[in-house]
Amino acid sequence: MSAALAPVGPLPDRVVRDPVLLAFADQVGGQDAGPVAVQGGRTQWNLGGTADPAARLIRAPSGVVAFEPAEMTVQVRAGTTLDELDAVLAPAGQRVALQGLPAEATVGGVLSVGLSGPMRLGHGPIRDTLLQARYVSAEGLLVTAGGPTVKNVTGFDLCRVLVGSYGTLGLLAEVTLRTRPRPQASVWLAGRADPADLFDRLYRPVSMLWNGAEVWLYLEGYPDDVAAQAALAESAGLSLVPGPPRFPAGRRSVPPATLRHVRLDPAHQGHFVAEMGVGVVHGEWPGASPAAADTAVVALNRQIKQLFDPYGRLNPGRDPMSVPTTRTGQP
Amino acid sequence: MTRTTAVEPRLNDALVIELAACLSADRVHTDHLERALYGRDASLMRGDAGVVCFPRTTAEVQAAVRVALRHGRAIVPRGSGTGLAGGAVPVQQPVLIVTTKMVDVEVDLANRVAWVQPGVINLDLTRQLRPLGFHFAPDPSSQQSCSLGGNVANNSGGPHCLAYGVTSAHIVAIEVVLPDGELAMLGGLGADPDGYDLRGAFVGSEGCLGIATRIAVRLTPNPPAVNTLLADFVEPAHAAAAVSAIIAAGVVPAAIEMMDQRITQAVEAFVGAGYPTDAGAILLVEVDGLPSGVAAETAIIEQVCREQGARSVRIAADEAERMLLWKGRKTAFGAVARVKPNYYLHDTVVPRTKLLDVLQQVYAIAERHELIVMNVFHAGDGNLHPLLVFDAAEPGILERVHAAGEQIVRASLEAGGVLSGEHGIGLEKQSFMAWQFTQPDLDAQARLRDAFDPHARFNPGKVLPAGSRCGDLAHLDAQHRDRLLADGVWV
Amino acid sequence: MxxxxxxxxxxxxxxxxxxxxxxxxxxxxxxxxxxxxxxxxxxxxxxxxxxxxxxxxxxxxxxxxxxxxxxxxxxxxxxxxxxxxxxxxxxxxxTRYQPWYRRVGYRTLSHHRLVLVGSRLIALAQRLHLVPSRRLGLPDRLPLRATALRAVLAPAGAPRVWLHTGCVMDAWQRDVHSAALAVLRVMGVAVSLPKRTRAAGCCGALANHGGLVGIAREQAAATMRSFPGEDIVLVDSAGCGAQLKDVGHLLDTDDARRFSARVMDIHEWLAEHLDRLPPAPGPRPAHSVAVQDPCHLRHVQRAHLPVRRVLAPYLNLVELDDDGLCCGAGGAYSLLQPELAGQIRNRKLEAISHCGAAMVASANPGCSMHLAAAGLVVRHPVQLLAEALGLLDG
CATH class of the missing domain: 1.10.1060.10 (Alpha-helical ferredoxin)
Incomplete structure (x- = not known):
């Protein structure tokens, strides 16, 4: 049909006109403006390689732009802290699935690092929270990836690639996140129990931690459901506690099944905290574990970086391929 | 169908001989009539398949890809062919890699995943998992037929993705034959694989970034309690208002589906689910989880629906009734043929709070173009599925359908929505991409594609419109493009 | 074309x-x-x-x-x-799609005496090990001689029905007809039988499926003529029942439409007359029975549920989890497309082995022969019913 090609050009509201974002893009500058690095709350500053000291250090803009409770989405600038965001969402009985992360961390920071908190088992990985991202490209242009609605498959899913990219492909300026209702009841329990057995008996617990001896369990939901699940846990030897244990600084990820069958040397007990069902182990390890590098995957990573930032100016020194403390390996 | 410029593959072509050597002669098909069957999927478009291959293993897929690359041929992956946007319609007489003979399933309960080959049918997997107490959460309406490879390619949704998330949230790792013929594992069973989230990039890439050969899908535990409600409204507006009111009440049901009167009547004739055919619109709402939450949410939803003017709210008494209510919803698209033989379907998403407004515009647009429109959609997500139904034999009707479709897309985007919620862009909706995205936006997407497939060998001519960067369609030779358009590739 | x-x-x-x-x-x-x-x-x-x-x-x-x-x-x-x-x-x-020998084969089915004689010849040859039965998809031991069927008399006022006896089924599975007559007898029903001559041979289903519409019409018309009057015509073969219900469409006459309206699958009729069935004389058997729905009962006649209603009071039934997928018999299909038919049957066998049943109930001769040829114990639901009522010896 002759009319097959629709008129070219985005609808007017698709062009970003927010002066705050435009100013941020100016601050980043074009391809010749030299290396630039973004800092948020510096809560995970040591991850993903050492920031190049030669890079100009800037901050992303902050502030909640729009929050419509009935949409269950929030549009927020990347430099906003999790605390500030939560203060806007809480009165409406909502929150985002970025729980258990430092309150002073910024939204852009935690997304760029991409590491989920201890509620990942129940809330899902933080990458699934991001619906739309506006970022400044290596050319200094504002780019929109994804879309503002809760469901969207229009074009390639750049949002997923941006989460955990350590700002090496683009600098997050503003994001739209999915929100969730806050639960009516929640509770932490802990005690000595077999984590695998308990895990199989509960229905979708939000978090289950294990240090080789003790199990911590976090439940959320409607009061009666939480009470019933808690009773199950109590019958297995757990009792109410105020919160989770302290996490050692290091972090590795393993297939979740590895943790189910692990028989530990008693000397290791208490020296790590493992997220059951997820496979993240928090602990201290001397040195880096060997990387299981798939050459095709490494090549793709290099190629993506090359095409998005051929000038090497976005967060130089950072590289998601070399995150020693998060290497996949045996605990 | 015109065949003037088509190059007929012959059994003694080097390409065919080499493919047959990699697979086996009986799984490399060149028959003209058969290629015609693979010229289309569930959309209205038609292309030209080159050679049709049916590999069984990863090694065979990789070998077939390498042969195709050596011969400079494009490659189009295809699952069950249930896509609605022409994503599997062959362009450039490609080597078609059909995954329907790749149906192995390996359940790894300890890791709560199943490793599946791409041809496994979505519902087959869920059925197989049922005795173990698990299921695969994405449940597109075509789930009885669609393949998991296709689900990955389209980042499929379905009614239950309202609470459970779309396919991307349920894919842990993907073994992929990349466009250069290399094999790679994207993602992994560990929580934080190194590097960029290539798994996330691959899901929803509509066959443009390679072909999945093994997929690790997350197993979701079956909920201990489920309630399905059918609310019956005189006015579609009241039903739409109820959707927002349910969400505003702090409840995110597992699913909220809406059907208007025309589609309800068409579907009821097929399934006999007891849908009220005199209702202006019905809502199908499901809540699941632990029993007291389910009871609480059921009560809230029932009350909200009544407050918004529902004439009745029926709660499915048992599993059989529940399945029947869902069967009606899931077979809705097919049932429109009872009204008219053709349909053209859009898949836009609008902010939930704009649902009513856009819905009213959809009815007005259809009326202006003297077309029948039926609405059956994922209301909870704001994911509209307006079906323009027509008889293609009627002169001039395609122009009207096209014009109405364009206005519906425009109205959705103007309301702050997006082009596609789950069907993808494929061949059909490319030209609207430039409405939603600016040039730098499209350029960024094109860079991602170039990183995987610099020569646009995989599923050429799809997703990104011409000129996005190097321009997908720039790789298309002019003859092919003209022929596609002439043969009814219309949007 | x-x-x-x-x-x-x-x-x-x-x-x-x-x-x-x-x-x-x-x-x-x-x-x-x-x-x-x-x-x-x-x-x-x-x-x-x-x-x-x-x-x-x-x-x-x-x-x-x-x-x-x-x-x-x-x-x-x-x-x-x-x-x-x-x-x-x-x-x-x-085209040459249906070669002469196939056409002759379909026509032969019109001549019931020829079918019976032919069947006995094959049975004899089987006893002499002259026929590779399995490879040809034939039952292992065709009957050498079959017991004669007799109409059932009943007092005036009792329900009156016909029993369709057919062609191959009458030759190979007359036991099923006998069981049907035994059940109907205890229910106090008067049953008439058609004269099993040329008039009541094949119903035309096989020819119709083969595209030989002319032959199918002749056979259907002849079959129709062998059931005069207004009495219900019961059919204990799902494939034949589907065809006879479609005679109205095939012949496109008022007579044919009236005839088709009289046709019922025997289970449909039994399910409507459950009150006439006596209780089981003995305890309920411990083993379970898988119900295999013949496609022409489930998809064409959509009358597969009555089978369950009739058997459930007497037997432990289990359902297959394959969504009623075909077993691959398909009338003459298993002979004409043995490879595909075998692959299709393997899926069915898998579903049957999942469900753990000791035997299979199938209401169509083609299906039961096809499944029996794979080593399963297959009985017609009517046989199981007659057995449960203590009407069959052994």
């Missing part, structure tokens, strides 16, 4: 693909050419697109089991069976 079809039927398929998993040949091949959607598209290409009706097209049509599982799955209500019959009719008329 123009095929004798209704173009509206072709247009009603929107290519959604929801039929694919319900097609036995697609299930075992994964190929579009062996799927309902693919076959419809092929018919379109030949009928509208001027593609030649070549060997490839014939293969696509001939490989269809005609189970019509796609029809129950189709939300658009595409009359696939009608399209397939039209395609085959066109092929039979214009």
């Amino acid at each position: 123009k095929l004798p079809l209704v173009e509206q039927d072709l247009a009603s398929c929107v290519s959604c693909g929801l039929c694919l998993p319900h097609c036995p040949t697609f299930r075992v091949t994964g190929e579009e050419r062996y799927s309902p959607r693919g076959r419809i598209e092929a018919i379109r290409q030949v009928h509208i697109g001027n593609e030649p009706a070549d060997a490839s097209f014939i293969d696509m049509m001939d490989s269809c089991v005609q189970c019509r599982g796609c029809e129950t799955a189709c939300p658009s209500a595409v009359p696939f069976g009608r399209l397939m019959e039209a395609a085959r009719q066109g092929l039979a008329e214009h």
